[in-house]
Amino acid sequence: MKITVSTHKLPGYGPTLRTTKRMTEQAVRIVNRAVPGSMPDVEVILTNERGMAELGAAAYTELAGVLDKRTRARAERECLRRARDVSGRAIPRADGSALVLLNVDQHPGEAEMAVTLVHELVHCMQFSRKDVVESIVRDARDSFGVERQSRRQAREHERAVEQDEREAYGKEHLANQLVPGAAA
Template identity: 40%
Template structure:
């Protein structure tokens, strides 16, 4: 498990960056013992709400085989900007089997909130290493960026799996009490 923490274009709330650096190894240790799957290379980027959408779209385009059309890429950026207004963090898989976790520092007030977010997103990072998950996410991103269409059945299966993975991540949030 390789865990790196970076601060990107964060001019206020530097304390959140320090808290993430302190809590991330503790959360990763708890996740490796309790969640099925393994934590491969995880990069955590702490940033503000303005830089969050660009980092998410950049991490997602690394997954794509080809270059997305400009209209699809700008639509995804718009949708990600709307999401970034209230999102605390987002985990995006990498082609090598790792994950990039982008944390919005402005949405966190306490150390416990940071711990809960880290546990939740590291749970997703562990889920990315399970069999078939990365391929399913890549298929969905290809559809979102207009590279390859996804069958409706595959889209429904993806949504069902995302809901199940979210439930699992919410259930694992009790681990934050151990590290905060």
Template identity: 60%
Template structure:
């Protein structure tokens, strides 16, 4: 990483007894950040990696999405959190852009049995963090969130374009997961 320009921090949210997992995550996060920054176009923003459960992942992601979209309606927020919880049960991780320009990477600790599993998820989500720094990506995500929350409608063309680009970004992230093998080989 470029010295003090980028900050990668690892924390937990409502997890107890995972001190060793937290230490492993901190070690892998630094290595993963350097690896992803070298191999993916874009600029690595400040990243907050949070280890949590599915319920915590849904709550934190919804809060970050609502802040980014400028949503203040509590009922819409609660509805979104219930929907997010259904998705989070099967999700290993999620990267969420933050209103301050940083990125929140949420890792569902229940989905990771080994450091190898964690490394793959970490690399995948850090690739998304790099993508958020690209021109127009953050604005497109905000527009889609505002539409999803019912704040401001986007056109069908914009919605289709967002889904097409989202699919391409997801493919790029899956394509870079091989980098995780370098992490786990150095960690061993």
């Protein structure tokens, strides 16, 4: 498993980058032991709201196989609307790796960053489970209008997302091992 941490359009965030690299290496080990599944190669990118929208839209359109410029622009607008409220996102990639986007503007300290990092790494572990990535791809293709999914498949996907979110929130206490008092 390969772990990379970088920034996107964030000049002057060297100390935050170094801290996040250290925390990511520790968090991967902790989450790998505590959550069933296998950790894929992970790329963590620290960015701002606009960067989250740009990179998130690019990753989802690539996952869905969309090449149309108009569809990409629509996806970026939708991701920008969501990015205002989101502090992090985990997105599977077609090559089996995972992309984790962290909004540094919503993390005033190490404790908040640790909680979000653990939460998103739990999602990365979930990507290795049976039919999870296929369901995400099918939902993305449906949202971009490439290929329709049935109502039953959409309901199953929504239930799976809710279950995965409950599991990720339930594992946020592991952030205490990174930064004491983080998940308090």
